[in-house]
Amino acid sequence: GQQVMQIPQYQHVQEGEDFTTYCNSSTTLSNIQWYKQRPGGHPVFLIQLVKSGEVKKQKRLTFQFGEAKKNSSLHITATQTTDVGTYFCGIDRGSTLGRLYFGRGTQLTVWP
Amino acid sequence: DTEVTQTPKHLVMGMTNKKSLKCEQHMGHRAMYWYKQKAKKPPELMFVYSYEKLSINESVPSRFSPECPNSSLLNLHLHALQPEDSALYLCASSPPGGTSPLHFGNGTRLTVT
Numbered sequence: 001g002q003q004v005m006q007i008p009q010y011q012h013v014q015e016g017e018d019f020t021t022y023c024n025s026s027t028t029l030s031n032i033q034w035y036k037q038r039p040g041g042h043p044v045f046l047i048q049l050v051k052s053g054e055v056k057k058q059k060r061l062t063f064q065f066g067e068a069k070k071n072s073s074l075h076i077t078a079t080q081t082t083d084v085g086t087y088f089c090g091i092d093r094g095s096t097l098g099r100l101y102f103g104r105g106t107q108l109t110v111w112p
Numbered sequence: 113d114t115e116v117t118q119t120p121k122h123l124v125m126g127m128t129n130k131k132s133l134k135c136e137q138h139m140g141h142r143a144m145y146w147y148k149q150k151a152k153k154p155p156e157l158m159f160v161y162s163y164e165k166l167s168i169n170e171s172v173p174s175r176f177s178p179e180c181p182n183s184s185l186l187n188l189h190l191h192a193l194q195p196e197d198s199a200l201y202l203c204a205s206s207p208p209g210g211t212s213p214l215h216f217g218n219g220t221r222l223t224v225t
Contacts, residue, residue: 031211042114042202043155045213088154092211099168100145100214102154 004091006103014111019076021106023089032072033090033100034063043088046074079110115139116217118203124223127193133220135186135203141215142208144186146178149200149219161186163208193224 006023013019023032031050035043047056049065049072056063062075076083086105116137125131135144143162147155160168161180177189186203200219206212
C-alpha cells in the first residue's frame, strides 16, 4: 500500500513565527487530507486536496498539493497558542476506499 | 465537540475481562471506522464498516470483535486483551462514496491491567 512520510516530527516555535509541515509520497496520490489533534483530543478534519497544484487557505492556514500529486504541505502564518497540537496528513491506502492511512504527524508547540 | 459519541470515555479492564466500546452517530453516515492510537503515534486503522457490512479488517487479532447493529451504531467487543492493547480507541464515521472526510469521536481511553 501507499506510504507517506511526514516531517518534521516536532516543531517548537515562538508565538508569531510561521510553521510548516510536509507530507511526501513515493507514488501519485488521488487526494490528501489534513487533520489536527489537540493534546488530549481527537483528530479533526481540516481540508481535503484533490487537484494537482491546488492551494487552499483557511485564515492563517495554507494548504498545498504538489503538481505531481506526490507531496503536500500545511503552512501556518503567525502561529498562536491555539495552534498547538499534532497535525496529520492522511492518504488513501490501497485500492479499497475508506482505508485512510495517516502520516506520523508533526507535533507543534507554540511558546507565548 | 463532536457529533460522534463514544462510551465509555475511560475503561480499565483486566486481561480476563470482557467489555465493549460503543460508538453512535446520527449524521446519516454509512461508513464507520475503528482506529487505535498509541501515545505520540498516528491513528491506526482497525476496521471499516460500509452500509453495516465489514469491508476492511486490518489483520486485527480476534480478541477484538467489531459489530455494527445498524447504520448509527458501532461496537467493539473486547476479550482477553493484553497490556499492550492499552491505547486510545477512536471511532469515526464518514458519508458514503469516494474518499470522504472522517468525523472522529472523542475516543475511549483503554487501560488493560
